[in-house]
Amino acid sequence: MNIFASSASTQFPYLLKDRRVKYDYNDWRVILASPTGGVVYVSPSTGINSVDDLIAKRDEIKFKYGSQGATSLDLVPILAMDLLGMDVQPTFGMKGRGAGRLAFERGEVNIDYQTSSAYIKKVTPLVEEGKAIPLFSFGVLNEEGKLERDPNFPDLPHFSEVYGQLYPDQDPSQGYQAWRSFFVAGFAAQKMIFVPKDTPDELVQAWRQAATEAISSPKFSEESVQVLGEYPQLTGVQAKRHLKPHFL
Structure with a gap:
């Protein structure tokens, strides 16, 4: 039942190996990545x-x-x-x-x-x-x-x-x-949503499908341009591709 919303403020300390960091991106599975510029x-x-x-x-x-x-x-x-x-x-x-x-x-x-x-x-x-x-x-x-x-x-x-x-x-x-x-x-995947690594595959797929449907809706497309700019939101394979080289 848990999800985690991450942002640059949690991602930068992880990359910088801040000694206070007690979390590991390898422990999570990405659902959505939201870019900005x-x-x-x-x-x-x-x-x-x-x-x-x-x-x-x-x-x-x-x-x-x-x-x-x-x-x-x-x-x-x-x-x-x-x-x-x-x-x-x-x-x-x-x-x-x-x-x-x-x-x-x-x-x-x-x-x-x-x-x-x-x-x-x-x-x-x-x-x-x-x-x-x-x-x-x-x-x-x-x-x-x-x-x-x-x-x-x-x-x-x-x-x-x-x-x-x-x-x-x-x-x-x-x-x-x-x-x-x-x-x-900080930008290409500034905001991300994760679930724990041990979340069953069928639930991960359900989350990813829900995220895909949400960002594909006409209302989201219309409103997100006003709030986020013209940036495609990333789910599934695309989100993981942005995450893997830098965090995993």
Whole structure:
């Protein structure tokens, strides 16, 4: 009769081998994985107007970023910035991404990221007013597990494109592989639902079928776009495929 809803706040400590963690993802069977996305943007004061500008000027600019903490969801953008060779000074202790955005609007920091829903609602007006310059999204994973452009931001390159533009002749580094694992845990499968490992197969199948029917309903499809953005919810084999390389 038990199910467990997990999120990045439980997934990151597990990946980071936090000594306080007493749970193991091998003890659970996944029912559903719910993805989201994120967009990195900068202030016009940086003189950066595109990814090409970022790559050309990254050594000349000191970036300031308002962060909730080094092991929070901010680990993904901070690691991305580090992999791109950017000189970033995080200010830790922000109460949330909303606080980071407000610091950006006040000019206290000159680079920020927001999850897709917050970006669409809160940052798009800043972009339209010329107060924010979007650079790249984190992207989404397709059915084969490959990174591709976020359907909510098809005109923005995803992080892997930017990384490949900077290092076109190199295989992805260990740092990139670490980024990808945390990206999956924080975005591509940010929320997950599990049942215990010893749950009978027929009950697991019933849960997965119920989840599939729920996300396939017209009402869910209509409402989820407004709340979650245009992200396909994952059940069954697809959910397990996202989980296995990083948690099991």
